[in-house]
Amino acid sequence: ATPTSIMVGTGRAAELGVLFRKGEALQSLSGATTIALDKTGTLTRGRPELTDFIVSQGFAEPEVLALVAAIEAKSEHPIAAAIVAAAEERRLALPALERFEAVPGFGVTAKVAGHAVAVGADRLMARQELDLSAFTQAAERLAREGKSPLYVAIDGKAAALLAVSDPIKETTPAAIAALHALGLKVAMITGDNRKTAEAVAARLKIDRVVAEVLPEGKIEAVKSLRENGGRIAFVGDGINDAPALAEADIGLAIGTGTDVAIESADVVLMSGDLRAVADAIGLSKATLRNIK
Numbered sequence: 001a002t003p004t005s006i007m008v009g010t011g012r013a014a015e016l017g018v019l020f021r022k023g024e025a026l027q028s029l030s031g032a033t034t035i036a037l038d039k040t041g042t043l044t045r046g047r048p049e050l051t052d053f054i055v056s057q058g059f060a061e062p063e064v065l066a067l068v069a070a071i072e073a074k075s076e077h078p079i080a081a082a083i084v085a086a087a088e089e090r091r092l093a094l095p096a097l098e099r100f101e102a103v104p105g106f107g108v109t110a111k112v113a114g115h116a117v118a119v120g121a122d123r124l125m126a127r128q129e130l131d132l133s134a135f136t137q138a139a140e141r142l143a144r145e146g147k148s149p150l151y152v153a154i155d156g157k158a159a160a161l162l163a164v165s166d167p168i169k170e171t172t173p174a175a176i177a178a179l180h181a182l183g184l185k186v187a188m189i190t191g192d193n194r195k196t197a198e199a200v201a202a203r204l205k206i207d208r209v210v211a212e213v214l215p216e217g218k219i220e221a222v223k224s225l226r227e228n229g230g231r232i233a234f235v236g237d238g239i240n241d242a243p244a245l246a247e248a249d250i251g252l253a254i255g256t257g258t259d260v261a262i263e264s265a266d267v268v269l270m271s272g273d274l275r276a277v278a279d280a281i282g283l284s285k286a287t288l289r290n291i292k
């Protein structure tokens with residue numbers, strides 16, 4: 001590899017909004033065979049909205065929303081912002097809260113206005129041995145629509161089923177088509193519900209889905225993709241993507257994402273537009289061709 005062609009390559013990449021943190025990164029990117037992407041904030045905008053709210057008999061929606069928003073006001077998850085915004089829109093007063101606990105990859109719990117309240121994925125409710133059967137059908141329908149179902153437990157009872165929806169970025173379908181045109185396999189890695197992830201993946205023609213991944217499981221997810229052979233590039237934006245960015249053969253972080261992700265990456269994308277990934281791969285291949 002001549003230093004000059006690498007310099008020219010990284011310079012052209014910078015014009016496309018792609019920063020190679022090391023010269024070797026240009027070379028390793030050209031050898032990637034599977035591009036794995038985080039879902040929330042990478043394929044999607046990362047700003048979900050509360051779209052559905054179904055309460056069990058004996059529970060009233062405004063009261064449940066107020067309890068849930070009181071907890072989510074303490075959480076930094078994008079889902080939390082969606083729920084708090086919905087409560088603010090309705091000008092609900094948020095009750096006082098004690099013993100807040102965030103369970104990464106599961107959800108949040110607290111004592112609110114004297115009630116034990118939990119909000120999160122079905123696996124959070126499974127830990128409390130809550131019966132969710134009344135909501136199974138509705139949750140499956142919501143997931144098929146690409147929405148993420150969430151459950152609310154109040155004092156050990158299934159009180160509500162909510163759904164949040166995070167729109168796919170406008171540029172994502174073209175970005176995936178461009179990766180396919182380069183002959184690459186495209187995979188999604190997400191902590192979200194399997195059916196939701198599969199619905200989103202089907203819309204985007206994504207080849208492989210690794211879903212319901214716990215925060216500490218993203219490394220294993222990258223390894224499982226590598227078992228099919230080939231070299232994995234991983235694209236992510238969040239704190240929880242840092243281990244996968246480091247584990248992948250090449251890690252690409254979105255520059256508008258968290259600092260931890262950027263520090264763990266070999267390549268930084270200056271904008272959230274994923275079309276830059278295919279541009280960068282095309283450029284790295286062209287540079288390597290000149291070298292050989």
Ligand code: ADP
Nearest residue numbers: 040075077080105106107119120121190191192
């Ligand atoms: P991802 O961001 O890929 O969905 P996470 O590990 O952050 O992955 O979260 C996994 C799942 O845990 C979420 O899809 C959601 O169901 C649940 N969850 C996590 N944090 C919260 C929260 N603050 N409120 C409600 N649900 C949550």
Ligand code: MG
Nearest residue numbers: 038040041238
């Ligand atoms: Mg993300």
